[in-house]
Amino acid sequence: MTGSEGENLKRILEISLKMLEKYPLCDNCLGRQFALLGFGVDNCDRGRAIKLLLALSAHEMVLSKDKREREEGMAILKMLATNGSLKMAQDLLRRMKRRFGEEKECFLCGGCFKNLQEITDKVIKSLEEYEFNDFLVGIKLPLEVEEREDEFKAEFSVQYSESIRNELSRLIGREVTRKLGKNANYMKPQIVVLVNPFSGDISLQVNSLFIAGRYRKLIRGIPQSKWICIKCRGKGCERCGWTGKMYPESVEELIAKPILEATLGEGTSFHAAGREDRDARMLGRGRPFIIEVKKPKKRNIDLKSLEKSINEYAKGKVEVLNLRLADKEDVRKLKGMEGAQKVYRVIVRFDREVTDDELARLERELSGAIIYQRTPMRVLHRRSDKLREKHIYEVKVKRLSKDSIEMRIKCQGGLYVKELITGDNGRTEPSVSKIIGAKAEPVDLDVLDVFTRR
Ligand SMILES: [Zn+2]
Ligand SMILES: [Zn+2]
Incomplete structure (x- = not known):
């Protein structure tokens, strides 16, 4: 030596x-x-x-x-x-027949390492009803415990130590891994177990499950999201027929119900790349959405069969496709996609006959145009009044009768298409009404495509 x-x-x-x-x-x-x-x-x-x-x-x-x-x-x-x-x-x-005093309780941990097995068993029990692949153990400590350890370390100039918090979290985590075969995940755990080894309190933070896909809305008249009754604010009143909602069904609810049943979650929130009007269909490849399931008990979901049960449940109204697992980051991206390009099909009726020349001019003047649009009158009560500039990339016009046409409009997301037709009393410029010089009304509106590439 x-x-x-x-x-x-x-x-x-x-x-x-x-x-x-x-x-x-x-x-x-x-x-x-x-x-x-x-x-x-x-x-x-x-x-x-x-x-x-x-x-x-x-x-x-x-x-x-x-x-x-x-x-x-x-x-x-x-x-x-x-x-x-x-x-x-x-x-x-x-x-040696010598007498000695009683064992004393540990100054730093108060004996909590002695009770660790009991606490760990309780942690494992609390996780029982949840399906998860990875987890993290978080430790809640009484302030005086940490302070006591800090003072202790200073008193003895301790250099090579680990914190009590770290040791507790490590030991409990290791036992959960050993017993349940799940891995600790420090970045994005599906479940965080918060343990206070001093009081024995355990609480779970079950992180949301995100399921992404696209939906098609096959009929008119249902809103995208659940719309709380404006009169009773969800409590139920005469106006809403005691449902608390303005409309009995929504895209959100039609998709969420089978998902909640499959995941046994406590609730959902619905995120989508923009929204169509209640009276517009959403066709083509569908609109991207992500549904967030709160506190799911089941996570290892067969998405193909989930897709099937949603499409069964919402048959004839809403259809989902391309279901996949997503995360919080995807929700952020989805929200940023509101400005993504869209293709609309709208049936327009005029209050007089229109000529072929007029229709050719309409197509020419709107293709490549910039539309100046103030917040439409119909949404002014819930959106602030501002001026938007939106691009139209391409317009195709097809005559249906003497006074009605079908338009296909490829444009920047966020363009209010109904107002592009009517002009909204001059709040949208140019407009179909203005270009033709006749009153134009949108009869049917469908979204044909939402482009996700930006
Ligand atoms: Zn101790
Ligand atoms: Zn109501």
């Missing part, structure tokens, strides 16, 4: 002895002060190894011829039996 190795060993033992003389410490709490020394060993083994070494050396002192050394050794053994709760020291003292 070189001089410096001997010095280091002596120092570890000396500091530990000082700690134990002053404070009762369990194996974990003593070992944790040296947690960064060594590898692949638990703090409780570190702590126990140090206590054993101290006991061996104290025993040797007890066997000495020198009376003072004998007394000193005996004092250390008694201290290890009480403050260190070391069974070996207790047994040794009993064999």
Whole structure:
């Protein structure tokens, strides 16, 4: 042994002895002060190894011829039996017919490492009804516990320790992994278990499950999202027929119900790339959406069969396709997609006959046009009044009768198409009414495509 190795060993033992003389410490709490020394060993083994070494050396002192050394050794053994709760020291003292005091509760953890198995069992039980693949254990500590440890570390100039929070979270997490075969995930855990090992309180933060897809709305007259009754605000009144809703069904509800049934979640929120009017259909490849399931009990969902049950449940009204799992980040992207290009088909009726020349001019003037649009009168009560500039990329016009046409409009997202037709009393410029010089009304409106590339 070189001089410096001997010095280091002596120092570890000396500091530990000082700690134990002053404070009762369990194996974990003593070992944790040296947690960064060594590898692949638990703090409780570190702590126990140090206590054993101290006991061996104290025993040797007890066997000495020198009376003072004998007394000193005996004092250390008694201290290890009480403050260190070391069974070996207790047994040794009993064999020597020496009396010693009661074991003392650990100064740093108050004995919570002793009860860890019980707490861990409780954690595992609390997770029982949830399906998950990864998790994280978060530790809630009483403030005084952390402060006590900080002061303790300062008092003994501890350099190689781990925090009590870290050790608790690590040990509980490891046990959950061992028992349930699930992995800890520090970045995006599906479930966070919050444990207070001092009070025994356990709470779960079950993170949402996100399912993305596209929906097609095959009929007119249902809104995209659940629309709370404006009179009773959802409580139920005469106006809403005691449903609390303005409309009995919505795209959101038609999709959400089978999803809630499959995931056993506590609720959903619906996110989509823009929205169509209640009286417009959403056709083509459908509109991208993400449904967020709150506190799901089931996550490992067969999306193909979920798709089938939604399409069964919403038959003839709404259809979903391309279901896949998504995450929070995808919701953010989806929201940013409101300005994505759209293709609309609208049936327009004029209050007089229109000529082929007029229709050719309409197509020419709107293709490539910039539309200046103030917030439409019909939504002014819920949106602020502002001026938007929206591009129209292409317009195709087809005559249906003397006074009606079909228009296909490829435009920037956010363009109010009904107002593009009527002109909204001059709030939208140019407009179909203005270009033709006749009153134009949108009869039917469908969304044919939503482009997700930006
Ligand atoms: Zn302790
Ligand atoms: Zn109501």
